Amino acid sequence: MMVQDEDLIDFADDVPPPSRRDGEPAARWTLLIVDDDEEVHAATRFVLKDVQLCGRPLRLLHANCAAEAAACLAREPDVAVILLDVVMESSDSGLMLVRHIRDTMQRSEVRIVLRTGQPGYAPELKVIRDYDINDYKTKAELTHTRLITTLTAAVRAYDQIRTIAENRRGLELIVSASADLMEAHALNTFAEGVLTQIAALLHLPGDGIVCAQKGSPLDDRDKVLHVVGAAGRLAPYISHPLEQLGDPEITAVIRDCIARKSHGFGPRHTVLYLHGSHHEAAVFLRTHALLEAGDRQLVTVFASNLSSCFGNIKLVERLNHLAFHDPLTGAGNRVSFLTDLAEAGAGERGSGLVACLLDLDRFTDINSALGHDVGDQLLLAVAARLAEAFPGCALARVHADGFGLIGPAALLTPERVFATLQAPFAAGEQQLAVTARLGRCQIEPGTSGNTLFRRAEMALTQARMSPDRRECDFKPAMEERTRRRLDLIRHLRHDFLANRLAVWYQPQVALVGDGLVGVEALLRWPSDDDFVQPPDVFIPLAEDSGLITAIGEWVLDQACATLHRLQQAGGPALRMAVNVSMPQFRLVDFPAAVARVLAAHGILPSALELEITESILMEEPGVVLDNLKALRESGVHISVDDFGTGYSSLGYLRELPIDTLKIDRSFVVEIDSGRGDLFAEMIVAIARKLGVGTIAEGVESAAQLSRLRELGCDIVQGFLYARPMPVEALEAWIAGRPKDHVRH
Structure with missing residues (x-):
C-alpha cells in the first residue's frame, strides 16, 4: 500500500547552518541518486525541487547503474549523500558499489542511504552491520517528509564528519607547514610560505601581506614597518614601507595588531600577530566574512607555531647579517669583502676594477687619548662619508681602523679617496682631521678573492713603510719579496729555536785616554754558507713575527753571561750595552725581568747600559717613561740610539732619565761634509746641555776620529778600532791591547 505523500516544512530553521569556508559561494549540497528506474529519478527530482537542507539548496546528480555512479563519483569530489538502489543490474550491485566507494575510492565522508523496492531482500541488520551505510529504507516508506528527514540527518552527519576531517587536516597541515617554515632561513622566504600555508589552511585565495619590523635585517634602531612578503594584488609592495600601500584600512589594521600584540578577526580581514624574542610581525589576509570559530581556532594554533618559526628566522637572519656585516658601521665585514672580491675576480668586468685597502693613521692614539666612544664615532663617520662618496662601490670594514673598497679604477683614484677624507670628521664633540694610507690592487679576471686581498695588503704595507708616500699600487715584484720575507721569518724562527743565532761584541773606546770602557752586544744570524744576514734585514722580521721579545731576552742573557765571563777572567771594568726593542719595553715587568737576569749572572746594574731608539721614545711615551724611571x-x-734621525722634542728629552746620546753612523760618515758635521756638533751640544755623555758609532777613519775629538765626543766605536766579533775574539782583542789602553 502506497503511503500518501506528506507536505514538508523546510527543516533548515531547526538546524544550525554548517560551517562554510570564506571565499566559497553559497554552496549547495550535492546529492547522487542511483537507480535503474527512471520514475524514481523523476519522483525524487519532483520531491526535492526548491528544497533547502541546513540552509543550502540542493544539486542533484543521477546515475542509472553502479558503473555510472562510480564514474560520476570519480568526477565529483563533494557529493554529500548518495540515494542508492540495492538491486539494479544484479541483486547485489548496490552493495558492491558501497564497498567500492568505501574501500577502493576511499570516500569515507559521503553518506549513503540504501533504498530497495524489494523489502526483506537484503536483511536490514546484516546490511547495516557489514556495510558502511547510514540508513536503509524501502522505497515505499520514503514519503516526502521521511525523505527530507533522512536527507537532513545525512547532510548534517556529512557536514560534521567533514568538519572533523577538515580540522584534522588543518592540524596536520599546521604541523607540516611549521616544519617546512622552520627550514626557511630568510625572512622573505618565510613570509611567502606563511601566505601559502594559511591560504591552503582556510581555502582562501592568496591575497595578503606580511609586515615585519625591521630596518636593515632585524635592526632594532629602525621601527618602520616594511612589507617583506606579499601575494595577490599586493605583491608589488614587497620591500616597501607599509605606508606606501596606499590602503589606510590595511595600514591601520596591521598597526593596531602590532600595538595590541594580538590577533584581529574582522568581517573583511584576518590579521595574525607574530613575535620573536625581540621582533614582531603581522600577517594580513583579506576575507569576505568573519571566520568561523573552528577556523579561528585553527589559525590561532597556526600563529603560535608561526611565532616560533618567526623567532628562528629572525635569529638566523641576525646571525647571517652579523656574519657578513660590521656591527658598528653596518658596512660589510672582511668576509663579505672577500666574497665581493671573489665575485669581481670571477667576472668579466674584473679588468676595469680595483680593490683598495684604506688604513687610518694614528687611530690607536685617538682611542687612547679621546676614548673608544670617540673612536667608534669616527669610524661611523668615515664609513658614512666613503659610502656617500662612492655609492656604486662595495664598502667594508676589514680591520679595526681599515676599510676596503671595490670599484672602477677611474673612480677609486688616490686623489679622490684622499680628497674624501680631507675635511675634518665630527666625532662626538670633537672635530678630527684624519690622514690615511692606501693600497690598491688591479682586479684581474680569474684571480681569487684571497689573492686579491693579499695583493692589496702588500700594497698597503708598502704605503705604511714609506716615509714620503701615502699610497701604493700593487706590483708583481711585491709577491716575490713577500714570499722571500716569509721564508726568512720561517728560517729565523727555526734557527733561533735551534740556538744558531749568535751575539757578537764591538768595543767602545773613550776619546780621552783611548781606554776601553765598554762593549756593545750585537745580534748576528749566520747561515750555512758563512753569509751573515744584515741586522737591518732580520731585526724588522723578528719584530713583525713576534720573535723579537724572546730574542731580546736571549740577547740580554747572553750579554750578561759574557760580561760575567770577562769579569771572572780578570778583564777590565766594562759596561755592556744591549739594544732593547719596543715590544720588550711594552712589558709591564720589563724592569723586573732585567733585574732577574742581572742577579742570575752576578752583574751590577751600573755595568749594564740599555740602548733604545729615538722612535721608541716618541711611540708610547707613557709606557717608556715609567719603565725608564724604574x-x-x-x-x-x-x-x-740613532739620536738625530727622529723627531723627539728637546723638552721631552729633558724629562727622560737618560745617560747617553748616541750619534748615528749616518752623521759620522758625513762628518767631513758641512751637513754631517753640523748634526754631530749639535748632538754633542745638546748632550752637554742635558748633562749626559755621547757615543759616536761607525767611526772608520782617523779624520772622523779627529773631528769627533774636536767636537768633544766622549766615546766612539767602529771599524777603526774593531769590527763586531765573537766573545772568544773579543777576549783575544782585549788581551792584545796595551795595558794603558784598557781601563781597570
Whole structure:
C-alpha cells in the first residue's frame, strides 16, 4: 500500500547552518541518486525541487547503474549523500558499489542511504552491520517528509564528519607547514610560505601581506614597518614601507595588531600577530566574512607555531647579517669583502676594477687619548662619508681602523679617496682631521678573492713603510719579496729555536785616554754558507713575527753571561750595552725581568747600559717613561740610539732619565761634509746641555776620529778600532791591547 505523500516544512530553521569556508559561494549540497528506474529519478527530482537542507539548496546528480555512479563519483569530489538502489543490474550491485566507494575510492565522508523496492531482500541488520551505510529504507516508506528527514540527518552527519576531517587536516597541515617554515632561513622566504600555508589552511585565495619590523635585517634602531612578503594584488609592495600601500584600512589594521600584540578577526580581514624574542610581525589576509570559530581556532594554533618559526628566522637572519656585516658601521665585514672580491675576480668586468685597502693613521692614539666612544664615532663617520662618496662601490670594514673598497679604477683614484677624507670628521664633540694610507690592487679576471686581498695588503704595507708616500699600487715584484720575507721569518724562527743565532761584541773606546770602557752586544744570524744576514734585514722580521721579545731576552742573557765571563777572567771594568726593542719595553715587568737576569749572572746594574731608539721614545711615551724611571732608579744606564734621525722634542728629552746620546753612523760618515758635521756638533751640544755623555758609532777613519775629538765626543766605536766579533775574539782583542789602553 502506497503511503500518501506528506507536505514538508523546510527543516533548515531547526538546524544550525554548517560551517562554510570564506571565499566559497553559497554552496549547495550535492546529492547522487542511483537507480535503474527512471520514475524514481523523476519522483525524487519532483520531491526535492526548491528544497533547502541546513540552509543550502540542493544539486542533484543521477546515475542509472553502479558503473555510472562510480564514474560520476570519480568526477565529483563533494557529493554529500548518495540515494542508492540495492538491486539494479544484479541483486547485489548496490552493495558492491558501497564497498567500492568505501574501500577502493576511499570516500569515507559521503553518506549513503540504501533504498530497495524489494523489502526483506537484503536483511536490514546484516546490511547495516557489514556495510558502511547510514540508513536503509524501502522505497515505499520514503514519503516526502521521511525523505527530507533522512536527507537532513545525512547532510548534517556529512557536514560534521567533514568538519572533523577538515580540522584534522588543518592540524596536520599546521604541523607540516611549521616544519617546512622552520627550514626557511630568510625572512622573505618565510613570509611567502606563511601566505601559502594559511591560504591552503582556510581555502582562501592568496591575497595578503606580511609586515615585519625591521630596518636593515632585524635592526632594532629602525621601527618602520616594511612589507617583506606579499601575494595577490599586493605583491608589488614587497620591500616597501607599509605606508606606501596606499590602503589606510590595511595600514591601520596591521598597526593596531602590532600595538595590541594580538590577533584581529574582522568581517573583511584576518590579521595574525607574530613575535620573536625581540621582533614582531603581522600577517594580513583579506576575507569576505568573519571566520568561523573552528577556523579561528585553527589559525590561532597556526600563529603560535608561526611565532616560533618567526623567532628562528629572525635569529638566523641576525646571525647571517652579523656574519657578513660590521656591527658598528653596518658596512660589510672582511668576509663579505672577500666574497665581493671573489665575485669581481670571477667576472668579466674584473679588468676595469680595483680593490683598495684604506688604513687610518694614528687611530690607536685617538682611542687612547679621546676614548673608544670617540673612536667608534669616527669610524661611523668615515664609513658614512666613503659610502656617500662612492655609492656604486662595495664598502667594508676589514680591520679595526681599515676599510676596503671595490670599484672602477677611474673612480677609486688616490686623489679622490684622499680628497674624501680631507675635511675634518665630527666625532662626538670633537672635530678630527684624519690622514690615511692606501693600497690598491688591479682586479684581474680569474684571480681569487684571497689573492686579491693579499695583493692589496702588500700594497698597503708598502704605503705604511714609506716615509714620503701615502699610497701604493700593487706590483708583481711585491709577491716575490713577500714570499722571500716569509721564508726568512720561517728560517729565523727555526734557527733561533735551534740556538744558531749568535751575539757578537764591538768595543767602545773613550776619546780621552783611548781606554776601553765598554762593549756593545750585537745580534748576528749566520747561515750555512758563512753569509751573515744584515741586522737591518732580520731585526724588522723578528719584530713583525713576534720573535723579537724572546730574542731580546736571549740577547740580554747572553750579554750578561759574557760580561760575567770577562769579569771572572780578570778583564777590565766594562759596561755592556744591549739594544732593547719596543715590544720588550711594552712589558709591564720589563724592569723586573732585567733585574732577574742581572742577579742570575752576578752583574751590577751600573755595568749594564740599555740602548733604545729615538722612535721608541716618541711611540708610547707613557709606557717608556715609567719603565725608564724604574730602570734608572735601579742603577741601569740608559742610552738613546740613532739620536738625530727622529723627531723627539728637546723638552721631552729633558724629562727622560737618560745617560747617553748616541750619534748615528749616518752623521759620522758625513762628518767631513758641512751637513754631517753640523748634526754631530749639535748632538754633542745638546748632550752637554742635558748633562749626559755621547757615543759616536761607525767611526772608520782617523779624520772622523779627529773631528769627533774636536767636537768633544766622549766615546766612539767602529771599524777603526774593531769590527763586531765573537766573545772568544773579543777576549783575544782585549788581551792584545796595551795595558794603558784598557781601563781597570
